[in-house]
């Protein structure tokens with residue numbers, strides 16, 4: 001571990017004002033999806049977008065996902081030279097189908113590669129990215145309507161980093177009920 005690559009890592013989410021509520025919720029162990037409120041649509045999508053990818057309405061809101069999913073497809077990665085993945089191989093990069101319908105790129109953990117099966121029941125879990133990294137504490141640019149999803153979240157108002165900061169967690173999936 002030396003040279004410029006040692007300072008760089010490729011597993012960090014790109015967090016902005018729009019996605020901050022998603023990462024705040026993840027830090028509390030909740031997976032958010034986006035649901036369209038347009039009449040006649042109601043579609044849920046993931047990854048989060050500001051417009052509904054089904055009808056292009058901007059009337060889209062955060063909603064807590066059930067957390068259940070089934071395994072759609074996966075690839076067991078044995079080699080990845082990008083830090084920090086080299087230290088993590090082998091791992092199961094996967095696409096899961098959320099109970100709400102959308103598919104999500106993620107990782108399946110706590111399951112031997114040979115036990116992975118299409119359609120197997122999974123449940124969301126949350127993994128720290130790095131002990132030193134914390135989740136965003138409050139919406140940085142409210143006013144686009146997306147920050148309202150975070151208002152009801154407990155403990156948001158007093159969080160300014162420091163003592164109130166929660167570790168940055170990323171959603172992964174593990175076998176359900178085992």
Ligand SMILES: [Zn+2]
Nearest residue numbers: 036041052055
């Ligand atoms: Zn829609």
